[in-house]
Amino acid sequence: MERTTCAVVGGGPAGVMLGLLLARAGVGVTVLEKHKDFLRDFRGDTVHPSTLRLLDELGLGERFDRLPATRLGEVRMHIGGTALTLSDFRRIPGPRNYIAMVPQWDFLDLLAEAAAEEPSFTLRMSSAVTGLLTEGGRVTGVRYTDEHGEPGELAAALVVACDGRDSLVREAAGLRPEYVDVPMDLWQVRVPAQPGSARDGRIFMRSEGRQFAATMDRGEYYQTSYLIPKGTDAQLRAQGVQWFRDRLGELFGWGPEVTEAVTSWDDVKLLEVTMGRLRQWYRPGLLCIGDAAHIMSPTGGVGVNLAVQDAVAAARILAGPLRTGRVDVRDLARVQKRRLMPAAAVQKAQVSEHEAVLRPALTTGLDPDRLPVPLRMMRRVPGLPSLLGYVGGVGLRPERAPDFARR
Secondary structure, X not given: OEEEEEEEEOOOHHHHHHXXXXXXXXXXXXXXXXXXXXXXXXXXXXXXXXXHHHHHHOOOHHXXXXXXXXXXXXXXXXXXXXXXXXXXXXXXXXXXXXXXXXXXXXHHHHHHHHHHOOOOEEEEOOOEEEEEEEEOOEEEEEEEEOOOXXXXXXXXXXXXXXXXXXXXXXXXXXXXXXXXXXXXEEEEEEEEOOOOOOOOOEEEEXXXXXXXXXXXXXXXXXXXXXXXXXXXXXXXXXXXXXXXXXXXHHHHOOOHHHHOOOOOHHHOEEEOOOOEEOOOOEEOOEEEOHHHOEEOOOHHHOHHHHHHHHHHHHHHHHHHHHHHOOOOHHHHHHHHHHHHXXXXXXXXXXXXXXXXXXXXXXXXXXXXXXXXXXXXXXXXXXXXXHHHHHHHHHOOOOOOOOHHHOO
């Protein structure tokens, strides 16, 4: 049987970051990713200021700055003719006072290339984990199929589930999230940027009638998220794609030269939004982090940042025990204790936004003359957008690079 010290399941931001950090600590780590590459659309592309600072501490800031990126300084919302600034990142201390919009595959390639410089790191693409190995109630490794479809087994002192909101490892371990009701699903679509439009580093949200959407300027195109009431995808698609083009054009003021880029419903990807959290993130020999532990709403685009922060805390706490070859459940409990408060606080804020803003926007529409209380506060408290920009961009309990990982 093949062996490693730590088997990381899932090559997303949490998994590859954890692999990089543990490898820099001298821990033997194998990351298993079921896809053959990182090229997938509509993944979290927001890299927050706290993650940018972390990359600087890891000696990767200059490499990151060479990636194609858009810098976002603030988030604005338009409700009818009323404009509000929701978050302003430009007052965050230090040079990284913005969110970098970078294709996730470029970000992951950068982390994987840095990790590959460490002799104890292995990345296995096209390796799909199919189950867990257990002995005496302890998880001792994983079963997987390789790029040829051949079955294999990998023994490990610790398995870390970083395989996202629909985590197979979490399910195989018998860990069940406690889910929260959400009012919406999400359509994701790209449309070309209008010629001559300003590149002003903002995310725009718009609400009109019973429509709500957010669009992010990605240079050559707008990456647009359009909210629909929960469970209505099939019903709305039956109206034809021209109906959706008309709705987009009405909401954002885009002409046919923009909306006709949506040639069919195949261009519109559905994200079935779920949200929840494990009561316990671990069992002997196994730890869940990122969306495998706390399934985040797309509201605020904080999922990548939280997953990376989880990985940093896990690496700092577990590197020592992993070097000895055995991790106790008390070590795993320390990771959950460290990261539970930030995850729970963000989810609580997301639920509040769902109920105060998004549910009314989709059911009755938002009236610019009778805004929900949280939005009225944005206008009445001048410093609030900057405060929310700091909380959203840096986060609660931000993690710093461990000494063993700094370069």
